[in-house]
Amino acid sequence: IKIALNGEWNQRAQLLAEQQSLGEYILAKLEKVKSDRSKTYCVSILAVLGMLSVVLERARTAHREGKEYGGNFMIYGEAEFRQEEQENLIRMRVELVSQYNRHNQVILDKIEQQQSDQIEVEKLRHDIADFKGIISRTGAVIQTIKAGGIAVVNANQDVPKDISYNEMINMKGILLALPEFALYMNGKLLWKRNQTQPLQQTQQQSSQSSTSQILPQTKQELKPFPVWAHLCLQLNMESDQRFAKFFIGPDLGELVGVGVSGLPDEIKVVVLSSGALKAFQAFNTQRVGDAITSLVQWSDLNEEK
Structure with a gap:
């Protein structure tokens, strides 16, 4: 029995050493790779190895020194807080990404003290470059079981800090919402993910799925959802059509x-979550993903009653 125990501990020690060595290798790789997809792969592997905090700390340190770490993205929000369960009300933390002059500097608001009967919320506000004439991506990592999502609204639209779930899905604009992985526009359901499909899908497969087209799935294909959901919004404002499309997955593998199309010039992006949240943005990027065959006009928003 003693020999067996010693062997088990040796195997565990060897496994820990291999994980540490792999983590150091991926950290070194992250500083060298250039494409967005490669950076996403590296960060995803480090997260699995439990080293995401190392990446975040290095990114913050580099940002304070006016440098970049790991590429041209900026991690701008991270907060974890408790939530009081109240009937028909979900406390949401809203990260507002406003359109401003592209030469404005990033401004961070300090933590606002909430009323004594409310939870403390860390609020970060960023005045950043506007979206006009460029391709940009906004990504968010949100707990899969929590309510939240990424939305595009008019620049002059006020989004309250505390909103209910029904208020969120009925806001004026477009929203990719969790936990049901559904796309709403002005409160109207446009698309809903087939929940029996694994989260990792090819772009061709995901573009064919809809609420009205649910393909039969075998038991072998059913997989539990991961703890964290990766959502991404790509805005193509250099095109005359000015359109938005959404992706699901850490490698943008599933296209909603x-x-x-027909987005207004003056817009802002809002990231919402009732739980922990991490988000990033990239500007002047290359367009990714296949062309979308099903497009809805933003002008339809004004026709909804």
Whole structure:
């Protein structure tokens, strides 16, 4: 028995050493790779190895020194807080990404003290470059079981800090919402993910799925959802159509089958979550993903009653 125990501990020690060595290798690789996809792969592997905090700390340190770490993205929000369960009300932390002059500097608001009967919320506000004439991506990592999502609204639209779930899905604009992985526009359901499919899908497969087209799935294909959901919004404002499309997955592997075209010039992006949240943005990027065959006009928003 003693020999067996010693062997088990040796195997565990060897496994820990291999994980540490792999983590150091991926950290070194992250500083060298250039493409967004490669950076996403590296960060995802480090997160699995429990080293995401190392990446975040290095990114913050580099940002304070006016440098970049790991590429041209900026991690701008991270907060974890408790939530009081109240009937028909979900406390949401809203990260507002406003359109401003592209030469404005990033401004961080300090933590606002909430009323004594409310939870403390860390609020970070960023005045950043506007979206006009460029391709940009906004990504968010949100707990899969929590309510939240990424939305595009008019620049002059006020989004309250505390909103209910129904208020969130009925806001004026477009929203990719959790936990049901559904796309809403002005409160109208445009697309909903087939929940029996694994989260990792090819772009061709995801573009064919919709609420009305649910393909039969075998038991072997059913997989539990991961703890963290990766959502991404790509805005193509250099095109005359000015359209938005959404992706699901850490490597942008699943393309939401419906996009929205004819976006107004003055818009802002809002990231919402009732739980922990991490988000990033990239500007002047290259367009990724296949062309969307199903497009809905933003002008339809004004026709909804």
